Amino acid sequence: MNRTHHSPDTAAGSVQGKKQRDAKKSKESIPDETSLVTLSEFFRVFGDPTRIKILYLLSRSDLCVHDITALLEMNQSAISHQLRILKQARLVRYRRNGRSICYSLDDDHVKQIINQGFEHINE
Amino acid sequence: MNRTHHSPDTAAGSVQGKKQRDAKKSKESIPDETSLVTLSEFFRVFGDPTRIKILYLLSRSDLCVHDITALLEMNQSAISHQLRILKQARLVRYRRNGRSICYSLDDDHVKQIINQGFEHINE
DNA sequence: TGAATATATGAATATATGATCATATATATC
DNA sequence: GATATATATGATCATATATTCATATATTCA
Numbered sequence: 001m002n003r004t005h006h007s008p009d010t011a012a013g014s015v016q017g018k019k020q021r022d023a024k025k026s027k028e029s030i031p032d033e034t035s036l037v038t039l040s041e042f043f044r045v046f047g048d049p050t051r052i053k054i055l056y057l058l059s060r061s062d063l064c065v066h067d068i069t070a071l072l073e074m075n076q077s078a079i080s081h082q083l084r085i086l087k088q089a090r091l092v093r094y095r096r097n098g099r100s101i102c103y104s105l106d107d108d109h110v111k112q113i114i115n116q117g118f119e120h121i122n123e
Numbered sequence: 124m125n126r127t128h129h130s131p132d133t134a135a136g137s138v139q140g141k142k143q144r145d146a147k148k149s150k151e152s153i154p155d156e157t158s159l160v161t162l163s164e165f166f167r168v169f170g171d172p173t174r175i176k177i178l179y180l181l182s183r184s185d186l187c188v189h190d191i192t193a194l195l196e197m198n199q200s201a202i203s204h205q206l207r208i209l210k211q212a213r214l215v216r217y218r219r220n221g222r223s224i225c226y227s228l229d230d231d232h233v234k235q236i237i238n239q240g241f242e243h244i245n246e
Numbered sequence: 247t248g249a250a251t252a253t254a255t256g257a258a259t260a261t262a263t264g265a266t267c268a269t270a271t272a273t274a275t276c
Numbered sequence: 277g278a279t280a281t282a283t284a285t286g287a288t289c290a291t292a293t294a295t296t297c298a299t300a301t302a303t304t305c306a
Binding site: 046 | 156
């Protein structure tokens with residue numbers, strides 16, 4: 001019942017990471033700290049109302065900055081700043097279209113993640 | 124953000140459903156602002172290194188606060204604070220076990236979300 | 247070329263947030 | 277009850293972050 005010194009499980013398998021190496025420290029710690037930090041950074045991008053709204057809009061149709069700005073009724077600069085974060089996270093792509101720049105989701109994986117989030121909060 | 128000065132929308136039910144009611148405003152806007160904000164709040168919980176590490180540890184075995192504190196080599200208070208956030212988000216449950224309090228994931232859905240995140244960042 | 251439109255970006259600012267410290271609460275053991 | 281152990285919590289502080297403003301860059305069209 002007391003787990004003060006439970007068995008040290010070597011952990012390194014189930015994270016699904018491809019190339020995780022063994023923990024450097026002799027004492028047991030979490031298996032792949034770097035991957036987990038990366039994972040939290042990934043989720044953090046979804047953790048902002050403006051960004052999730054943008055992602056949701058883009059999951060339905062490609063849109064230029066002006067459209068997003070109008071739909072969300074927000075400052076254009078704020079949208080551009082958030083789009084930059086989404087670009088850096090490789091969640092969206094863009095292409096120039098005349099004066100406008102058209103944004104789209106980078107892949108369908110993003111949709112899946114959003115949908116799975118919805119499934120959880122709606123259950 | 125959320126500077127929408129209009130009244131909160133009815134937040135009827137599932138956003139994901141296509142049954143979204145007509146937008147109140149004549150101009151097209153996002154279908155269900157409240158749900159999207161809730162969704163961002165949900166993802167934000169995953170968007171912190173400490174919390175994602177805790178969730179990962181709990182995905183492998185139930186643990187008491189002391190264990191988590193030792194495994195992550197962090198301040199006990201910091202762990203408790205983060206556990207509180209995880210409780211509030213209904214991502215973890217707890218039960219008292221003598222002096223200790225044992226935490227576990229609330230459901231397997233959490234695992235799925237973490238795994239899907241890993242799939243994305245590892246691709 | 248110059249005006250108009252669309253988008254990006256740096257600086258400034260207000261707010262959110264995570265860790266720490268000190269301490270409170272709860273349980274077990276003596 | 278007294279003490280030790282385990283966990284929770286409020287206050288504080290340093291940092292991160294989202295928005296806004298001003299302005300720069302890029303494109304189209306007259």
